[in-house]
Amino acid sequence: MSRTASPGVVRFAAVGDIHVTKDHAGTLRGFFAQAAEAADALLLCGDLTDYGTAEEAKVLADELAAASSVPIVAVLGNHDFESGTPDVVRQMLTKAGVRVLDGEACEIEGVGIAGAKGFAGGFGRGSLGAWGEPAIKLFVQEALNEALKLESALAKLRTPRRLAMLHYSPVSSTVQGEPTEILPFLGSSRLEEPLLRYPVDAVFHGHAHRGTVEGKTINGVPVFNVAKPLLTRTRPEQPPFYLFEVPKP
Template structure:
């Protein structure tokens, strides 16, 4: 790196924290350790164990004093008790911006980082796709992913001008980061329909969680895909460095 080059941007990422009151001190220590070591925090869903307000407060208390932008998506665990409307204000009050089929631009050291966030959904991969056929409930699942694909396409168009572009989701968009999970459950871990706008628009990287026994690094074409589920990382967070005005995603511990 030239002597006059700006320092790389440090992006901390993790998913599947599954916060709950019995682990409040653990969460406080983990997030507190990021102070001074990250410029941006991205959370890939499953913030809570069952989506209950007392669990959301654990995360809120842990991140409240972090002086960096924080963006997150929902995970399936966060929806379990169907209390999203109760837990979202708790997290937002602590500085967490929830993205659901939405975009955000974080300005870090005068550099714009565009983020498209969505939960994603089940749906499958070659050989196991859920069809747009049959019972209305099954076709509703298919339509949910259609909405994701359309939102991601529009979101990536909206942040096309940003020097760095990141897709943040919970479910996996590629089998490359599911390796290690039984293939019989891949349909429930994500879908590859969401890969089309990623391949077309080529963001700098895609982050997801959900697959606890999956693989850390994969790809969709030339786009790096990282499974940042805490069980996969084997640690609390992974810090990526982004430098220069070209794709450069060097993962660092």
Template sequence: MAGENKTRIAAVGDLHIRDTDKGKWVDFFSDVSKNADVLAICGDLTDTGDESEAHVLVEELKSCSIPVVGVLGNHDHEKSRHKLIRQIVQNHHNVHILDGEAVVIAGVGFAGVKGFGGGFDNHMLSMFGEGAMKSFVQEAVEEALHLDRALARLDQEHANIKKIALLHYSPIKETVQGEPEQIFPFLGSSRLAEPLSRRNVEVVFHGHAHVGKLEGSIAGKVKVFNVAKHVLKKSGYAHPYFLYEI
């Protein structure tokens, strides 16, 4: 541990594991294990959403000796095999893939959902118009509700525990800055921000926006980090994971 009552969280998103990646991630997971107490993965575990890529990840994770907690991303849903991918990865010892659930690891509460798009602040899409548009917005609403329930469960079962939220999509516009504005509605939704603020989450990790910005906050209160592997590399991280001590 980094210090008394401290837990070191290593966070990264968008691994995009491919079938050809066998052996490429061993050093990464070994390094993480030396420097952190928990590894958080923020979606897009696989590149094309194929279960064979999930099996590659499981093999690579054998070099990881610390608990792993994560969420799935849009790439993991590409072939509608996300449930199978989740099952395969969770079969590895000490891995938790959250989908509206919460888990306590090393004294820290983790709540996780994939999240969804919809846009930010005054430019959020509304529940109006065609059925397809209403369904799009409803998906974001439901993801925010699942997140709120997971955080509520932590509050009910573990009073005063420090909470971390894992997402794939961003809850704020600030950490997707750098991406084309035209695609902001597909990078996240402010609907995710409300439960994070109300439930007094300490820090949020997300990915998805590969050329976004590393750091932001919800109303200056809740820290938000875009830990997409591509963003971390751009920010100068030799080993693309972000360390946070809680």
């Protein structure tokens, strides 16, 4: 569907977990072009590369050229950190015109977008507490730091319409379907807390390939798991990105 079909809305195509490798060169341009044709902007929710290497980031940047007709906004995921050079991934994407958010915010056609990677730690009563060994406290502190990044980004927005982007999930509902044993590593309720203080129209994340596409925060904000493997499996009749419409401010 062309993005000119709904003139009263801003359309966002959201997808995560593309896991680009060097072998993807030349294979994703049609997908990105399709997303750009359907939407006014493209949102990339982390795990954009498979090992976070410069080579993979270069392939991704080249493929994204097919979507250069629309703004592209991204957050990084855990895979983009695997090689210890997330700044290289960020720099290559930025050079290609992608806005990479890490506790920052931006605006597209009057819609504010706040983004951060997020982190793990569990949900609700199952959340890991900062008690005991220093390593546990460091783990919990990382989740708190990412929640603070999200809150900082949300606090910067002054637009009437707002979206939030993460890689890790802020709610348990969109990771259901994954093995119970790994649920605490797929997100954290600490990421939900800023979303309760700063209202948004929707939240997008990835990471949980076998999760559930749609969920909600405690206060009813829709949360969408847009991991590409999940969208491919659960909605085979549609392109593997989630199209979300926001009324024009």
